[in-house]
Amino acid sequence: MRDIKKIILYGVLCAGLLVTFTPFLYMITTSLTKDTYALPYPPNVLPNQFYYQNYIEVWQSNNFNRYFLNSFFVAITTMICNVFISSLTAYGFAKFKFPLKEFIFKCFIISMMVPGILNIIPQFTVIQSLGLVDTYTGLIILYVGSGIAGSTFFLRGFFEGIPKELEESVTIDGGSRWTIFHKIVLPLAAPSIGTFSIFAFSGAWDEFFAALTIIKTEAKRTLPIALRMFEGKHASDYGLIFAASIIAVTPIILVFIIFQKQLVRGGISEGSIKG
Amino acid sequence: MDTNLLQNRIKKGIKEWLEVLPYIAIGLILVFVFVFYPLFKNFYISVTEYTIIPGAESPFVGIENYKQIFNDDKFYYAFRNSVLMVLVTVPTQIIFGVVLAYIIDNARKGKTFFKTAYYIPVITSWIVVSYIFKYIFAGGKGGFMNYILMNLHIISEPIGWFQNTWTALAVTWILSIWKGIGWCMIIYIAGLQGIPKMLYESAALDGASEYQKFRFITIPQLAPITFFILINLTIGAFNSFIQTYILTNGAPMNTTHVMMSLMYARAFQNFEFGIASAMGVLQGAVILCIIIFQKWVIKKSER
Secondary structure, eight states: OOOHHHHHHHHHHHHHHHHHHHHHHHHHHHSSSOOOOSOOOOOSSSSOOOTHHHHHHHHHHGGGHHHHHHHHHHHHHHHHHHHHHHHHHHHHHOOOOOOOHHHHHHHHHHHHHHHHGGHHHHHHHHHHHOOOOOOOHHHHHHHHHHHHHHHHHHHHHOOOOOOHHHHHHHHHTOHHHHIIIIIIIIHHTHHHHHHHHHHHHHHHHHOOOHHHOOOOOOGGOOOOHHHTSSOOOOOOOOOHHHHHHHHHHHHHHHHHHHHEEEEEEHHHHTTTTTO | OOOHHHHHHHHHHHHHHHHHHHHHHHHHHHIIEEEEEEEEHHHHHBBOOOOOOOTTTOBBOHHHHHHHHOHHHHHHHHHHHHHHHHHHHHHHHHHHHHHHHHHHOSSSOOHEEEEEEEEHHHOHHHHHHHHHHHTTTTTTTSSSSHHHHHHTTSSSOOOOGGHHHHHHHHHHHHHHHOOOOOOOOHHHHHHHHHHHHHHHHHHHHOOOHHHHHIIIHHHTTTTTHHHHHHHHHHHHHHOOOOHHHHHHHTTTTTTTTHHHHHHHHHTTSOOOOHHHHHHHHHHHHHHHHHHHHHHHHHHHHHH
């Protein structure tokens, strides 16, 4: 009886894995296939050739390596600015008392529910009036600006959990709020800040519509936009699209697998705003 | 005496603000400029015939844009499709999510492995998974899904998935469900760990079956989390976008747009910013209603 239950249990789990991973496997296989303008018949889910030329072609053609670096630069800068600004803001909301604090924070939370895309038109006009259309600065400032509310919410919780006694010991030694912040709070919250950094990075790495709207010059594009360039008007070479896709998603998936314990836990609070 | 008290309070308030300001100033400015201000600007754009060219005039047109929206079939299709996206994908994700979570939570070995594996679609970018599904559901005999369905003798002719409104919509639903289950599962696993083991033990003593335990302990205990997931998925599904944009972009004949993809098309393909913003305001209103409903239910259940 026990054994039957076990078999059913793992049977369901494995069937689920099959459904989850067949699309990925199909993508990998296609990325290793030559001439995918026409659909091969019958379709191959398991790789039967190893045409890695697609990867070389993708990397060298259409400035793809350039787009990779663009995305990397934009995502890293966004991450650093976002983490820096939101840890300061979160500390302010966690450990200070001031009028309208809870009201402003509630506005932050409500703004998290509003989908980013809804604001894209006015945000674009803001970027335009700042003269930042078609610049990385424009894109980064938009990513950071629209991410701050969520990250402040996320980090405040962690900062509030830091025991008062630790802070008081600093105050007794004559330390200021600032000392408390960077000597006690930041080091203690390091794991959650780390988790959060990865979310900020991957958010900017994957972002599609702001990048599509703000960046005009071809050489300045980011990866998600570049992926779309491989899609032809009539026939698309899916071998190339998927080779490019795999290059684009691998860094994020690797980071996730390496840090999965922390990320899954962090993902729950981050997931409170599901896009 | 009273004015004195008020003055003191204001003084204290200002002092507190000056203390905290160095920490929160940049954050506040950014959120104001890129979130709050755009929200209000949206209202303004929605009542003008907005021109994006700097310096050009944007004449005030009142509710003209809103009228135009409601006189447009495209809007009704998009609204219907957004609602269907919620009605189809949300319950399905919840059911699969809770069952998977329950099974994984009961598995002795490989918990971490299965959790990680099922979460991978969640972290893979929308645009990449959209392309995968576009390829899987390619038309013709060589399309992966057509090939399988034909070999299983479920269909006799290959289906042109994206040539037909309902099959195209179905593909966007399947993709959304496939990508979202892992998220539900992770949250449910966290929720399951919060259920006191004692409840199960005493139920076992009373001779409860596995199904009865699931039905009468697990499900009720998970109710608050289910509500949290329900609200998040509803808002998420209502805002869904990239899958439609990549898979169909409205085709055939603008019948598969969802609210967001139609809004984007009107703004950045037709340059009808006023109308697009008006759609945005309507969408925002719907989301606000969902949030208010959520607050109301939580308050009621706490009483």
